[in-house]
Amino acid sequence: MGRRNRKRNRDGTNAAKNGSGDGGNDGQKRPEHYEEILRENQGFNLYYKTQKVIPEDEWDNFIKTMATNLPVAFRITGFRAEADILRGIVKDVYLKNFAAARTDDGNLVIPKSLPWYPRELAWQVNLTRQMIRRDEVFAKLHHFLISETVCGAISRQEAVSMIPPLVLDVQPNHKVSRKRNQLFSRSRIQVSVIDELVDSFCSEVLDMCAAPGSKTTQLLEMLYAGDDTRMSEGMVVANDADNKRCYMLVTQAKRLNSPNLVITNHDASVLPKMTETGPNGEKVALKFDRVLCDVPCSGDGTMRKNVDVWKKWNGANGNNLHWLQFRIARRGLELLKPDGIMVYSTCSLNPIEDEAILCRLLKEYPDCLEIIDVADKVPGLRTVPGVTTWKPMSRDLKFYENPEEIPEKFSSQIRAAMFPPSPEEAAAFHLDRCMRILPHHQDTGGFFLAAIRKLKPLRSVNSGPKSGEDRSSEEVQEKEKPADVVADEDDKMTPPKKRRFFGFREDPFIYFNQEEPCWKTIKDFFGVEGLDHRLLLSRNREEKKKNLYLTCAAVKDFIDCNQENVKVINTGIKAFIRCDGKNSDCEFRLAQEVGVNELLRFLNKRVVKLQREDALAILRKHDLEDPLQNSALCDETQEALKQLSTGSVVFVYETKMKDVEKTVRLALVGWKGAASVRAYVAKSDRVHLLRLCGGDTSYFENLDIEAKFGNKSANGDSAGNATQEEQDALKVAAEEIPVAV
Numbered sequence: 001m002g003r004r005n006r007k008r009n010r011d012g013t014n015a016a017k018n019g020s021g022d023g024g025n026d027g028q029k030r031p032e033h034y035e036e037i038l039r040e041n042q043g044f045n046l047y048y049k050t051q052k053v054i055p056e057d058e059w060d061n062f063i064k065t066m067a068t069n070l071p072v073a074f075r076i077t078g079f080r081a082e083a084d085i086l087r088g089i090v091k092d093v094y095l096k097n098f099a100a101a102r103t104d105d106g107n108l109v110i111p112k113s114l115p116w117y118p119r120e121l122a123w124q125v126n127l128t129r130q131m132i133r134r135d136e137v138f139a140k141l142h143h144f145l146i147s148e149t150v151c152g153a154i155s156r157q158e159a160v161s162m163i164p165p166l167v168l169d170v171q172p173n174h175k176v177s178r179k180r181n182q183l184f185s186r187s188r189i190q191v192s193v194i195d196e197l198v199d200s201f202c203s204e205v206l207d208m209c210a211a212p213g214s215k216t217t218q219l220l221e222m223l224y225a226g227d228d229t230r231m232s233e234g235m236v237v238a239n240d241a242d243n244k245r246c247y248m249l250v251t252q253a254k255r256l257n258s259p260n261l262v263i264t265n266h267d268a269s270v271l272p273k274m275t276e277t278g279p280n281g282e283k284v285a286l287k288f289d290r291v292l293c294d295v296p297c298s299g300d301g302t303m304r305k306n307v308d309v310w311k312k313w314n315g316a317n318g319n320n321l322h323w324l325q326f327r328i329a330r331r332g333l334e335l336l337k338p339d340g341i342m343v344y345s346t347c348s349l350n351p352i353e354d355e356a357i358l359c360r361l362l363k364e365y366p367d368c369l370e371i372i373d374v375a376d377k378v379p380g381l382r383t384v385p386g387v388t389t390w391k392p393m394s395r396d397l398k399f400y401e402n403p404e405e406i407p408e409k410f411s412s413q414i415r416a417a418m419f420p421p422s423p424e425e426a427a428a429f430h431l432d433r434c435m436r437i438l439p440h441h442q443d444t445g446g447f448f449l450a451a452i453r454k455l456k457p458l459r460s461v462n463s464g465p466k467s468g469e470d471r472s473s474e475e476v477q478e479k480e481k482p483a484d485v486v487a488d489e490d491d492k493m494t495p496p497k498k499r500r501f502f503g504f505r506e507d508p509f510i511y512f513n514q515e516e517p518c519w520k521t522i523k524d525f526f527g528v529e530g531l532d533h534r535l536l537l538s539r540n541r542e543e544k545k546k547n548l549y550l551t552c553a554a555v556k557d558f559i560d561c562n563q564e565n566v567k568v569i570n571t572g573i574k575a576f577i578r579c580d581g582k583n584s585d586c587e588f589r590l591a592q593e594v595g596v597n598e599l600l601r602f603l604n605k606r607v608v609k610l611q612r613e614d615a616l617a618i619l620r621k622h623d624l625e626d627p628l629q630n631s632a633l634c635d636e637t638q639e640a641l642k643q644l645s646t647g648s649v650v651f652v653y654e655t656k657m658k659d660v661e662k663t664v665r666l667a668l669v670g671w672k673g674a675a676s677v678r679a680y681v682a683k684s685d686r687v688h689l690l691r692l693c694g695g696d697t698s699y700f701e702n703l704d705i706e707a708k709f710g711n712k713s714a715n716g717d718s719a720g721n722a723t724q725e726e727q728d729a730l731k732v733a734a735e736e737i738p739v740a741v
């Protein structure tokens with residue numbers, strides 16, 4: 001999909017140079033001397049001792065912890081009913097057998113669930129990444145984590161990285177107060193299912209600097225709020241300036257199976273003006289209910305994992321990023337709805353990248369913004385409050401008390417706006433509501449975050465009302481003029497509307513306007529009811545559609561309104577795959593990798609209920625060349641299959657699992673042949689489903705472990721015929737591409 005022209009990868013940004021804060025080495029090999037890098041930097045010590053962001057009596061503990069490797073942390077992805085089962089497996093199978101195991105330092109290995117993360121879904125084990133990769137004792141856990149990460153059931157994510165989405169408090173229904181018919185005309189879709197859905201689920205969230213996307217997945221999960229029995233109508237727009245890193249987002253998105261995600265590729269500080277369909281079918285400015293502003297930063301909170309930051313750290317890094325961070329945050333606030341919340345976060349402990357940005361925003365937009373206290377969203381998390389004083393430092397390790405002291409040669413690097421607020425300002429700004437997480441408090445990385453509520457449309461003290469009227473230009477735009485012709489204060493940095501996009505050239509996103517001929521066949525074959533065909537899109541203009549993708553109505557409206565001026569990289573879950581040449585009445589089959597769970601609720605035909613033994617038998621039969629004969633299945637299943645013509649089917653196994661209150665429904669896409677059946681599931685999904693059914697996964701695990709520790713698997717392929725997508729995901733999972741912070 002999409003014509004990839006790597007040579008033309010010019011997206012007009014210098015994102016990579018800006019420091020992604022997550023190590024930013026984009027999957028390149030770590031330096032050979034990675035382990036030998038000296039974990040010491042005198043400039044760092046001087047800087048942070050002076051800033052006093054670490055309580056003086058804790059310094060020794062802090063610096064000692066910073067020099068140690070980071071423990072392993074992971075999160076069970078939360079909106080699937082399966083999460084509860086997987087949590088049980090994590091606890092009872094994979095984290096139980098460490099009773100006598102010890103770390104390199106001789107400490108006992110103790111897994112613990114993160115107390116501030118809901119439902120015991122996030123875990124930290126005091127094994128380092130190095131130990132878990134090296135030692136066969138831990139290989140089982142390692143391979144479990146990798147295979148579940150590949151299929152999207154687990155997210156390898158630093159503990160501190162899980163915090164911003166929690167405090168952003170994304171709800172499925174921020175827009176519930178809007179009138180039902182307004183939402184109708186907005187999505188321009190008026191069928192019964194959408195009618196019901198948009199009424200109760202509609203929130204729009206922007207993730208400004210999203211790659212590789214672990215926080216994006218959390219935001220998407222929160223749109224469902226634990227209810228996976230219906231399609232969420234919310235939308236997350238996940239953006240990143242780095243074109244290559246946007247494709248890491250695509251990989252993440254595929255694993256999450258969400259029709260609610262759009263991936264865009266822009267410099268977030270000049271994100272274009274976006275529109276949506278208003279109550280009367282007109283275009284209005286799109287403003288978001290929630291914005292996550294997880295900016296590129298110097299990343300000195302990640303030194304326990306990205307050891308090379310020790311070497312690269314210098315006093316100028318933070319100063320150089322301040323202006324970009326400020327502009328990204330300001331654009332985020334411009335795109336936020338009044339009363340909406342934006343979380344600003346960095347994995348840097350540096351006040352110049354942290355409190356100084358918030359001060360600058362609060363100074364520029366007095367009365368429009370408020371830092372809010374969000375400690376109650378993460379009960380049990382230990383944080384220290386934001387600081388109110390700090391001293392900018394130049395590269396040559398000199399500190400400055402006020403802007404007048406800055407020598408000419410550093411005047412472009414250290415700006416007046418980087419200095420701390422006056423005591424009066426500090427009190428009014430509530431910087432104490434900012435949260436800093438210190439590594440030695442909970443054996444984590446370092447992190448900073450603050451939640452800002454937008455009280456009213458932004459009006460800068462620097463521009464002021466132009467003609468004396470007491471209204472912001474943002475209000476003028478929203479009330480009086482069509483959004484697409486006005487450049488107002490909020491949008492003053494918006495580049496011209498007509499855009500020439502660089503980077504990979506994506507195929508277009510073409511929604512079905514009318515009932516396409518292929519849709520009629522699909523509808524009849526699968527007995528589809530209640531799914532509006534206008535939510536389906538294809539990526540080719542030809543009459544003969546290839547794969548069909550499904551999005552929610554909010555995403556459709558976003559694409560319809562913005563495809564011309566926003567560079568969209570990806571959206572939609574693969575729902576139906578063309579399978580010409582197969583002996584079937586329908587030229588499309590269902591797609592397991594993303595669509596089946598979303599689609600199942602609409603299907604009235606081709607769904608075959610399985611007994612556990614049948615489910616296990618089908619899943620174990622991993623060799624597609626040698627399908628399972630129908631005769632191996634129970635009589636009831638054989639009878640159900642007899643009623644069906646050859647072609648795509650969904651096998652469903654419903655069960656009540658131990659410790660899980662509700663019935664869990666596991667679905668796998670398959671093919672019904674003349675006398676046999678097969679499952680069309682990727683290896684990672686197969687292992688995941690086997691695990692959930694309580695089946696034996698050792699065959700697949702042994703393949704991985706043997707490959708890892710020397711004995712190549714039978715086919716010499718440790719990924720066990722992994723698809724390209726699986727291999728990409730595997731890289732993220734195995735942290736060849738660094739895990740997000």
Ligand SMILES: C[S@@+](CC[C@H](N)C(=O)[O-])C[C@H]1O[C@@H](n2cnc3c(N)ncnc32)[C@H](O)[C@@H]1O
Nearest residue numbers: 015020021209212213214215241242268296740
């Ligand atoms: C700290 S990382 C984000 C991690 C991400 N939120 C997650 O949880 O996986 C910062 C990201 O900002 C991106 N970036 C750098 N400059 C940017 C800009 N001007 N606009 C948007 N994104 C930018 C980098 O490519 C990088 O992916």
